[in-house]
Amino acid sequence: MYVEDLKKDFYEFLAGKRVFLVVHYDIDSICACKILQSLLRYKHVSYSLAVVRGLEDLKTAYHENCADVKYYILLNCGGTLDVIEELEADEDVTFFILDSHRPTDLCNIYSNGQVKLLSLPDEDVGVPHFHDIFREESDEEEEDENDSEGSGSEDRASKRRRLDEESIMKRRERRLWEENRDKLVFDYSQFTYYARASAIRLFELAWQLNKEDKDLLWLAIVALTEQMLFGKIENTQYTLEIGPLQAHANRLQNMTNDTDVLTSLKIAFEKDLRLALYRHWSVEDSLKYSMFTAVKMKLWSLRGDKKLHELLADMG
Structure with a gap:
């Protein structure tokens, strides 16, 4: 089930409880974990943490701590x-x-409360309705075989035929329902994709709690940038997400404090080239090892390598 109010049903709910953080090893997870740790410290929530790479690590982390x-x-x-x-x-x-x-x-979506999803419902596309996926098993009523003494063999045979017809219809309806369910589940789960960065969702919670700062905003920006650079989200989604973050940056920039003065912390939005580490590498290495330019010029071939050197010559 989805958590509608993160502040009440998640953050305040955990106050005074011991929790266990299970974190994936990607950049978005690390950024989200740093934001969440900052928020948990405000509530003095005690927690343990484990980093996992797959299902087996998740099982190990759970079974080692489920007793406590x-x-x-x-x-x-x-x-x-x-x-x-x-x-x-x-x-x-x-x-x-x-x-x-x-x-x-x-x-997880239709859990009765044991699983609580912190993401937004509209981030899941094409979720089938509950009754199209789950069906309560109704036990067939046992037939009363205590027929009255006056009922004849013809009545019993007629009743049996009627029950057989009803049973056939029920099996047919169930088969059609199962076929429709399998199709809906296949259509829903056949493709994998990424939703918005988890760090952004937690930064929005920090903003709602009035506990946001430039450090937490920077973590959200890093998580979103990682999604864009590795092709996890499309450019349109990146553009939609970057707008609110830019507004937060402008707002926080006007809220200076002593810490900001000492650290010279400043976040500015500028258009930049999508070249890997071009501020640290040479231009040639950056062009050679960036995915976009490598694929565009086919740098794995001799002709592509020639194009690269021609481009460098034109650039001077």
Whole structure:
């Protein structure tokens, strides 16, 4: 289930509780973890932390701590699988999941409260309705075989034929429902993609709590930039996300304090070339090892290498 109010149902809910942070090893996860750690310190929430690379690491981290910890926060992991089934979790364990990987597992979306998703519902595209995916198993009523003495063999045969017809219709309806369910699940889960960065979601929580600063904003910017540079999101989504971050940067820039003066901390938005480490490498190395230019000029071929040197000659 989705958490509608992060401040009340997540942040304030964890006050005074011991939690366990499970963090994926990518850049967005690290940035999101740093933001969350800053927020947890304000509430004096005690926590432990583990970094995972896959399902086996997640299982190990859970089973090593399940006896002592009942609240788990999963950052960029666990969202695409049924964590209750995979981890064989007890009923008194609660998972808070903030995962940018998509699609989100349907069992997590329709959980009765043991799994709480911190992402926004509109980030999951094409989620099937609950009744199209889950169906309660109704036990067939046992037939009363105590027929009255006056009922004849013809009545019993007629009743049996009617029950057989109803059973056939029920099996047919169930088969059609299962075929439709399988199609919906396939259409929903056949493609993988990325939603907005988890660090941005947590920075918005920090802003809602009036605990944001330039350091947390920078972490959100780094997470979004990583998604864009590695092709996890499209340019249109990057443009939509960068607008609010730029507004936050302008607002925080006008809110100076002693720490900012001492560290000369400043965030400015400028258009830059999408070349890998061109401020640290030579121009040739940056062009050679950037994905866009390498693919565009086919630098793995002799002709591409010749194009690169011609470009460098034209640039002077």
